[in-house]
Amino acid sequence: MxxxxxxxxxxxxxxxxxxxxxxxxxxxxxxxxxxxxxxxxxxxxxxxxxxxxxxxxxxxxxxxxxxxxxxxxxxxxxxxxxxxxxxxxxxxxxxxxxxxxxxxxxxxxxxxxxxxxxxxxxxxxxxxxxxxxxxxxxxxCPELKKDQERLGFVQTEFRRLGAQVTPGAARMLAAAYSGGIGELAGAVAQLVSDVGTRISEAEVTRATEGRVETNAFRVADAATAGRGAEALVLLRQALSTGTDPIPILAALNMKVRAMARVYGASGPSGKLAGELGMAPWQIDRARKEVGPWREEDLARTIDLAAETEWLLKGGSRAPEYALERYLLHVARRGRARTR
The missing domain is CATH 3.40.50.300 (P-loop containing nucleotide triphosphate hydrolases)
Incomplete structure (x- = not known):
């Protein structure tokens, strides 16, 4: 009409x-x-x-x-x-x-x-x-809530300042500053001022050392890579310095959900990005991490994630133990320990 x-x-x-x-x-x-x-x-x-x-x-x-x-x-x-x-x-x-x-x-x-x-x-x-x-x-000026929106903001800020940042470094920085984006923008500016115009994961790790969310992703990265002992050490270090277990569980669950999304998906990551609601590099990483997994083990892990969240939010008097059990379950790709 x-x-x-x-x-x-x-x-x-x-x-x-x-x-x-x-x-x-x-x-x-x-x-x-x-x-x-x-x-x-x-x-x-x-x-x-x-x-x-x-x-x-x-x-x-x-x-x-x-x-x-x-x-x-x-x-x-x-x-x-x-x-x-x-x-x-x-x-x-x-x-x-x-x-x-x-x-x-x-x-x-x-x-x-x-x-x-x-x-x-x-x-x-x-x-x-x-x-x-x-x-x-x-x-x-919408509120930037989604991980992808905040990641895009970080990348835009680095470009605005004439700097280059690796995808992993941008993700780490977005995770480390999960509050207001003003703080996130300040962190980008400070990083460029201190380090220069080429930013890698190493620079972000040093700049964000001790932040709760960064610790959470280090734990989650080690667990999904199958490095159970390292993940357990990182978890205990984080908890001993006062880190709340909930953000660690959230980081681990985010990676488990990403693996579940890409499991069995075929086709180029760029083509799947819109369908799965993930960036191509996130799809590539999740595919690499989910490679050794079996479908039934991944399904059990998702069930255990829900149970662990309930335990951490008041269902257990020993929430740290529940988180440790879940962490090792993920590190073992959902399989029982072999003797």
């Missing part, structure tokens, strides 16, 4: 790394770090064009009627303006009405940045902006 006459197609959201000035910029999504990055990029671009830029900050939640138009009104020297509006998702009724009027006819030499972290408040304004009013653009 043809679009209604006069209707505007919705604008396509841009990635945060593509942020640039426009008469109206909607920065949407819950990831505050990416939103800050986008805002900094817009401000830097405007300052580069004219150092006389005036910057005004507005809180949409406490906004009073007419404030936006007062800030945007022409000045004696006609300096360009950047108006940054925070908390649009909590905006007052007065802001919502003024913003809808403003977006319909933005002021000249003015960039209005609307920060909306999510929710339904202000939907009428968002619909107006997304419909293309005011020559608007939208910068999407």
């Amino acid at each position: 043809a679009a209604a006459r006069g209707a505007k197609a919705k604008i396509t959201p841009l990635d945060w790394s593509q942020a640039h000035p426009a008469p109206v910029v909607l920065v949407s999504g819950p990831e505050a770090f990416l939103a800050d990055r986008a805002g900094q990029a817009i401000r830097a671009a405007l300052l580069a064009d004219d150092p006389a830029l005036e910057v005004h900050d507005v809180d949409a939640a406490s906004y009073t009627a007419g404030e936006l138009f007062t800030i945007a009104s022409p000045s004696l020297f006609a300096e360009p303006r950047l108006i940054r509006v925070d908390a649009v998702e909590k905006c007052s009724d007065a802001f919502l009405e003024d913003a809808k009027r403003y977006v319909a006819e933005p002021a000249e030499d003015t960039t209005l940045v609307l920060r909306h972290a999510g929710g339904n408040r202000g939907k009428a304004l968002l619909d107006l902006v997304r419909g293309g009013a005011g020559s608007a653009i939208e910068i999407a």
